[in-house]
Structure formats: C-alpha cells, structure tokens
Amino acid sequence: MSSCSVPIRRKNTVVEKVLMCNYDLSDNYDVIIRFHSAKILSRNVLGGHPDPYFIANIDHVISFKSIALSKTLEPSWYDAEWIVRNISRHAELIVTLYDKYDRKLSDDFIGQFIIRDLINYIPSTKGHDIINASNQYNGCFHLSIQSMKSSEETKQLPRYTLDSSCRYFCHNSMTMGRLTKINIDHTYPTWKIQMRRISFFFLPNQRQYWNKQYKSARAIFGNYPFSSTSRKSIKLAHKALYEKTSRYNENGSLNSSDDLWKFVFTNRITKIIKPCIYTYVIDNYSWKFSETGIGLFTDFVSKHALLANCSEYVCYAGEFHPRPKYGWDKWDDEWELVFDNNSRTYAPDANLLINLKQLLVFNFPGLNIVTYDCEDPKLQDSKEALTLAAQKYQNSLVTSQ
Incomplete structure (x- = not known):
C-alpha cells in the first residue's frame, strides 16, 4: 500500500449522525455571536492574575475557542465573532472559561454559564454569571447574539456550519526557532487560519482517518503500551506551538x-x-500548517499528527508550497500555491483534492491553486525547482548579512 493510498473508513460517530440526519429545514436559524468581555473574581492557584480564555459550544456539536489573554481579571475579546448556520430553534450555548497553563495538557477551570434559549436570547445588562466548580459566583461575562431564520441558500449547508470570516493566527516559537534554525530572526512560526464552510466541502462521511498501514501511525494511535505516552507528548507539543495567546501570537x-x-x-x-515546503492539515474549522524540512526538529514539529493534535481523523492533509505562476525567474509576477496529499499518517484520498481546491478558492477568491496527487511526477519536478530557488534565497540572505 503506497503512502497515498486510501485507508479503511470507520463508522460515523454520534456527532456525524447528527450532522447527516434529515432535519426539518423550515425551522432552522443562523446566529451571529459576539463575545465582548468578562470580569473574573478569582485569581489563579499561585495568587496571580489568570491568563483567561473561553470555549463556547452550541449543542456540543460546534465550538469556538478564544485567544488567551495575559494576566488579567478583566479580559476583553473585542474581535471575537462567531457565525454559525443552520442550527435548531432549540439550540443552547455553553461558555466555559479557563486559565491557560502552558506546562499542562489541561488548563484550570474558572467557570461556566449556559444560555438555554439561544434563538430567543434576551441580553442582560449585568452580563451572565460565571459559576465555578463549587457552584459559586465567579464573575460575569458579556456577549451579544443576533439570530435570524436561515435563508434558502444557507439551508443547503450542513447543520452547524461555521461561516465566520477568515482569520489567521501565527504563533512564533523562539525555542523551536533556535532548534530548527530556518529563519534569520530565530523564530519558528506555526499558522492557523480559520476558514468558512469546511463542513460543506468535506462532509463528515469524507473524513480521512489515520492510516492503519503506516507503522508510525500505529505507534501513535494504536493500543500499544507506549502509545498513550506518545499521544500525550504530541498533544503537549501541539499546545505549545498552536495555542492562541496574546504574548507570542499575531492575528x-x-x-x-x-x-x-x-x-x-x-x-x-x-x-x-x-x-519552502509546508506541512498542512484541514480540520473541522481551520487550516493549520508549518514549514517542514529535513532537519530533526523541523521534521518533528511539522508532522501531521502534531498539526492535528493527535486527532484520529482530519478533513484533509498533505504538503504545499508557493511558486511563481510563470516560473522562478518571475518572482515579481503572480504566485500560486501547489497542494498535494502527501501524508503517510492520514493517506488522504486523491479524489478529494478538487474539494480542497474549491474550499480554498471559496475562502480566498482569485487565489491560484494547483493540486497534484503525491505520486504525480509533476509534483516532484515542482519540488526540485523549489529546492534550487530555496538555495538561491538562502545564498542571498548570507550575502546581505
């Protein structure tokens, strides 16, 4: 079985069944939720100010995670807007606040509140009470909600479709930058781009599950004695490289x-x-990627399992690289992105490359996209030309220093 062959698919989960069922579309709604601010009473376990963030979810099907703000009891998320299409009139919203802690897989719980009737929401001037684990008041949270009947166009989308505007988040790791040595500023950037309507272009029954034929994937996702430890290590690395924080991020x-x-x-x-070449995954809500290379640390931090946070499935995965549309001697002309399905961990179906292209063009109209099956000789030709261009790029940096 080649590295790009299609693995055996698993049965749909409960959530997949919820999304695929035939619902009465006449009573569906779209919502726009704007998360504003909070006031938190409790300090963290060391007595200092927390690094608060929140996770919101609708009916435990779709979720939104905010940026973690540094050391504050009065966080403000001024640009946190969440648009979700095709939800039930009986949908409820659950918002949970946490104190981010970089060195643990799980963060400290601050509190939670629930809005039982999301569609007929009545705003509160005092905000929503944040209730902690001891069932005590721990502050208040302010948000606004706008709901409307789904249009004929949005009724055609899958249930709980994310339709918020595209945003990018870049985490610059100084530690990995010094280890990988790929940039002159000694940082290693990891990228996450929130994209619209991924669930429309990649339906739940098209998810790409981990490749059981790949030994390294079995070591991570299998039931071996060391698999659990391996997954924890990878998730901790993912948290360090992809968490939304105000200290090391730009967005x-x-x-x-x-x-x-x-x-x-x-x-x-x-x-x-x-x-350069990037490793990427498309998950339920975003496009994650980082630069890859032959170096030990660069190769590790750009692995697909790490990008996917050890998820057993992704919507799609592979590698991509930029190139001038009309050749490497035309750097000042149009550029394009070349995508493939080169992921041994998930072995994506090459037939879905067209879905990937449609998703990217929908989110970024006018973007030049080329797709190749990972076994296509044209892909290797493109990468060889890229390698020569990368050498010239590095030489120019050395000369200019």
Whole structure:
C-alpha cells in the first residue's frame, strides 16, 4: 500500500449522525455571536492574575475557542465573532472559561454559564454569571447574539456550519526557532487560519482517518503500551506551538487572497515570499500548517499528527508550497500555491483534492491553486525547482548579512 493510498473508513460517530440526519429545514436559524468581555473574581492557584480564555459550544456539536489573554481579571475579546448556520430553534450555548497553563495538557477551570434559549436570547445588562466548580459566583461575562431564520441558500449547508470570516493566527516559537534554525530572526512560526464552510466541502462521511498501514501511525494511535505516552507528548507539543495567546501570537483578518500573500506568506524581514515546503492539515474549522524540512526538529514539529493534535481523523492533509505562476525567474509576477496529499499518517484520498481546491478558492477568491496527487511526477519536478530557488534565497540572505 503506497503512502497515498486510501485507508479503511470507520463508522460515523454520534456527532456525524447528527450532522447527516434529515432535519426539518423550515425551522432552522443562523446566529451571529459576539463575545465582548468578562470580569473574573478569582485569581489563579499561585495568587496571580489568570491568563483567561473561553470555549463556547452550541449543542456540543460546534465550538469556538478564544485567544488567551495575559494576566488579567478583566479580559476583553473585542474581535471575537462567531457565525454559525443552520442550527435548531432549540439550540443552547455553553461558555466555559479557563486559565491557560502552558506546562499542562489541561488548563484550570474558572467557570461556566449556559444560555438555554439561544434563538430567543434576551441580553442582560449585568452580563451572565460565571459559576465555578463549587457552584459559586465567579464573575460575569458579556456577549451579544443576533439570530435570524436561515435563508434558502444557507439551508443547503450542513447543520452547524461555521461561516465566520477568515482569520489567521501565527504563533512564533523562539525555542523551536533556535532548534530548527530556518529563519534569520530565530523564530519558528506555526499558522492557523480559520476558514468558512469546511463542513460543506468535506462532509463528515469524507473524513480521512489515520492510516492503519503506516507503522508510525500505529505507534501513535494504536493500543500499544507506549502509545498513550506518545499521544500525550504530541498533544503537549501541539499546545505549545498552536495555542492562541496574546504574548507570542499575531492575528488578523484575511479579506482577500492578497491579504493571504501579504500577511501570511510574505516574510516580515525580507519582504519577499520564502520558497519552502509546508506541512498542512484541514480540520473541522481551520487550516493549520508549518514549514517542514529535513532537519530533526523541523521534521518533528511539522508532522501531521502534531498539526492535528493527535486527532484520529482530519478533513484533509498533505504538503504545499508557493511558486511563481510563470516560473522562478518571475518572482515579481503572480504566485500560486501547489497542494498535494502527501501524508503517510492520514493517506488522504486523491479524489478529494478538487474539494480542497474549491474550499480554498471559496475562502480566498482569485487565489491560484494547483493540486497534484503525491505520486504525480509533476509534483516532484515542482519540488526540485523549489529546492534550487530555496538555495538561491538562502545564498542571498548570507550575502546581505
């Protein structure tokens, strides 16, 4: 079985069945939820101010995770907007606050509140009471909710479809930057881009599960004595590299394909697009990726299992690289992104590359996308040309220093 063959699919989970069932679409709603701020009473276990963030979920089907703000009892999430399509008129919202702790897999619980009737929400001027684990008042949370009947267009989407605007989050790791040595500023960036309507382009029954034919995947996801320890280590590494924090992150809106090239792929120092290969996964809500390479640490932090936080399935996975559309001697002309399905961990179906292209073009109209099966000789030709361009890029950096 090749590294790109299709693994055996598993049965749908309960959530998948919820999403795939035939519901009465005449009584569906769309909601826009804006999370504003909170006031927290308790300090953390060491007596200092917490690093608060929240996770909101609707009916335990779809969730939203905020940025963790540094050392504050009065966090404000001014740009946290969540748009979800096709929810039930009986939907409820659960918001849980945590204190982020980098060195543990689980963070400390601050409190929670529930809005039982999301569609007929009545705002509270005093905010919503945050109730802690001892069932005591621990502060208040402010948000606003706008609901409307689903339009004929949004009724065609799967239930609980994320439709918020695209945003990018970049975590710059100084530790990994020093180990990988891939950038002149000694940082290793990991990227997460929230994208719209992934569940429309990749239906639940098209999920790509881990590849049982791949030995390294079996070591992670199997039932071996060391598998649990391996998963915990990978999840801890994922938390360090991808958690949304205000201290090591940059983030912003992506309103066009030009924004994608400018804010994500153009190097902040050199002001040009770096020729390199990225490892990526598409999960339920986002596109995660980081630069890959032959170095030990670079290879580890860009592994698909790490990008996916040890999830047993992804919507899609592989590698991609940027290149000038008309050749490497035309750096100042149009660029394109070349995607493949080269992931031995998940072995994605090559037939779904068209879904991937449609998803990316929908979110970034005008973006030039080329897709190749990982066994296509044209892909190897493109990577070889990229390698030569990368060498010239590195030589130019050495010369300029």
